Amino acid sequence: GENVEQHPSTLSVQEGDSAVIKCTYSDSASNYFPWYKQELGKGPQLIIDIRSNVGEKKDQRIAVTLNKTAKHFSLHITETQPEDSAVYFCAVPAGYSTLTFGKGTMLLVSP
Amino acid sequence: NAGVMQNPRHLVRRRGQEARLRCSPMKGHSHVYWYRQLPEEGLKFMVYLQKENIIDESGMPKERFSAEFPKEGPSILRIQQVVRGDSAAYFCASSPPTGLTEAFFGQGTRLTVV
Numbered sequence: 001g002e003n004v005e006q007h008p009s010t011l012s013v014q015e016g017d018s019a020v021i022k023c024t025y026s027d028s029a030s031n032y033f034p035w036y037k038q039e040l041g042k043g044p045q046l047i048i049d050i051r052s053n054v055g056e057k058k059d060q061r062i063a064v065t066l067n068k069t070a071k072h073f074s075l076h077i078t079e080t081q082p083e084d085s086a087v088y089f090c091a092v093p094a095g096y097s098t099l100t101f102g103k104g105t106m107l108l109v110s111p
Numbered sequence: 112n113a114g115v116m117q118n119p120r121h122l123v124r125r126r127g128q129e130a131r132l133r134c135s136p137m138k139g140h141s142h143v144y145w146y147r148q149l150p151e152e153g154l155k156f157m158v159y160l161q162k163e164n165i166i167d168e169s170g171m172p173k174e175r176f177s178a179e180f181p182k183e184g185p186s187i188l189r190i191q192q193v194v195r196g197d198s199a200a201y202f203c204a205s206s207p208p209t210g211l212t213e214a215f216f217g218q219g220t221r222l223t224v225v
Contacts, residue, residue, distance in 0.1 A: 032212055043117075045216070097144070098169075099214075101146075103151075
């Protein structure tokens with residue numbers, strides 16, 4: 001099955017700094033790469049996704065880059081704010097009906 | 112426009128009891144997915160259902176766990192004879208027939224087995 005590795009497991013930054021989280025995957029057939037944000041006590045919320053026909057996608061302060069050759073994709077958050085503090089998960093489809101999730105990155109943004 | 116509704120939000124059961132978790136999908140969504148999240152872990156797929164059909168249950172434990180999505184009413188994840196290891200957060204997601212690329216998650220049910 002699909003194997004997803006996510007790094008780092010924790011990330012502490014100062015407000016205003018950038019944060020980068022990276023995921024690697026094993027199945028070269030994957031063509032959809034979402035990122036989820038999970039705040040304490042809440043469900044995962046889709047924040048950005050990218051499909052395999054593009055290398056980068058941006059939405060305000062967040063962006064995702066994809067390197068299909070190397071089988072990795074990254075989440076970039078610029079100008080971080082305390083409200084960005086959460087656990088972030090990458091995911092990769094495993095067949096039609098499932099998403100395989102990374103183990104998560106706890107991002108802490110200090111004021 | 113309500114999102115995916117899960118209840119209860121918190122559930123405490125004694126070992127050996129049954130737990131029933133409910134999930135009402137978003138309006139217009141006919142597909143439901145159940146995931147389990149252990150402490151400090153990612154989400155693990157359990158089961159994928161459409162109305163009255165189990166499509167993929169490859170992530171479901173072979174015993175004690177069952178799921179249904181009837182023609183009317185919410186999807187139910189049922190855990191019989193709960194054990195301490197069942198303590199986790201259980202999340203439901205729903206999507207239209209286009210599948211996981213348009214899936215939204217509920218707030219989860221946190222099951223604690225004492």
